[in-house]
Amino acid sequence: MAQVKIDCMYEPCPIPLLKAARELSSLELGDVVLIETDHSCAIANITEWAEKEKLDCWIEETRSGDWNIYIKKT
Amino acid sequence: MINQGKNDRLWQYVGGVLLIFVLVLIISRMAERSSVNLLFGVLFGFTLQRSRFCFVSCARDPVLFGNTRSVNALLLSLAIMTVAFPIIQNIQLQSIGKIVGQVHPVGIHTAVGALLFGFGMVIAGACASGTLMRVGEGYLMQVIVLIGFLIGVLLGVLNFGWWYDRFIAEAPVIYLPQYFGWIRAVIFQLGVLLVLYFFIKHYSSRKKIKI
Numbered sequence: 070m071a072q073v074k075i076d077c078m079y080e081p082c083p084i085p086l087l088k089a090a091r092e093l094s095s096l097e098l099g100d101v102v103l104i105e106t107d108h109s110c111a112i113a114n115i116t117e118w119a120e121k122e123k124l125d126c127w128i129e130e131t132r133s134g135d136w137n138i139y140i141k142k143t
Numbered sequence: 144m145i146n147q148g149k150n151d152r153l154w155q156y157v158g159g160v161l162l163i164f165v166l167v168l169i170i171s172r173m174a175e176r177s178s179v180n181l182l183f184g185v186l187f188g189f190t191l192q193r194s195r196f197c198f199v200s201c202a203r204d205p206v207l208f209g210n211t212r213s214v215n216a217l218l219l220s221l222a223i224m225t226v227a228f229p230i231i232q233n234i235q236l237q238s239i240g241k242i243v244g245q246v247h248p249v250g251i252h253t254a255v256g257a258l259l260f261g262f263g264m265v266i267a268g269a270c271a272s273g274t275l276m277r278v279g280e281g282y283l284m285q286v287i288v289l290i291g292f293l294i295g296v297l298l299g300v301l302n303f304g305w306w307y308d309r310f311i312a313e314a315p316v317i318y319l320p321q322y323f324g325w326i327r328a329v330i331f332q333l334g335v336l337l338v339l340y341f342f343i344k345h346y347s348s349r350k351k352i353k354i
Contacts, residue, residue: 079284081267081268081269081284082197082199082200082268082269083203083207086208107282108268108282109195109277109280109282110195110197110200110268110269112195113195114200114204114208114210117210117212118208118210121208121209121210133281
């Protein structure tokens with residue numbers, strides 16, 4: 070169960086989701102992608118997309134304004 | 144640790160509400176219209192931020208991700224305006240003989256302007272209201288966009304007369320109730336919005352990023 074970290078700090082809206090989708094396509098079942106972002110749009114964007122694709126997704130806020138988004142391939 | 148964050152937030156909220164309340168009161172003594180603008184701006188920004196609404200997402204998400212949450216919200220708000228504004232304008236016509244509303248000449252300049260704005264907002268990462276909302280939220284990267292925003296507005300205001308004389312003055316002003324009457328205009332516009340809704344829904348359901 071590998072964990073891949075993608076650093077999307079300071080990247081605007083579509084970039085975190087596009088990077089995450091690209092990483093997920095090359096991962097195995099059960100792997101987790103960790104996205105670090107400071108853009109609040111990305112949270113809504115990614116969680117909706119994850120729901121649509123039926124992936125596990127959870128978020129933790131590291132500092133005020135920075136988030137870690139975890140997506141697990143199921 | 145988590146609870147402490149929540150308590151801090153609560154005090155920030157209370158402090159923020161009090162600050163806005165005091166500001167609105169003070170400004171209302173000097174310039175009543177401005178205090179209403181401030182209040183409306185704060186409420187609008189609060190709604191935008193809490194709902195995570197994004198105009199850029201309206202245009203981009205259905206095409207790129209098949210996600211129609213934002214564009215459906217936009218269509219809904221347009222539908223509400225389509226019903227509400229004629230009512231307001233009707234009342235105004237009968238009481239003061241004038242109406243409010245952005246009724247302007249429409250033509251090629253509208254399409255070109257919209258295209259340019261679209262290019263800009265993709266590069267900036269947010270549209271006009273989104274930029275202001277994000278700066279207020281504390282996302283300081285957007286301040287760069289805000290500076291560009293101000294420069295652009297300044298240039299636009301200084302040069303508007305030139306553009307107006309050449310492209311806008313000749314264009315027709317199309318106010319639908321003038322041609323169809325109030326009720327038919329509302330029904331027509333709601334029908335257009337409904338068609339758009341189904342078109343976007345159908346078109347976007349086939350768009351996915353491949354995993």
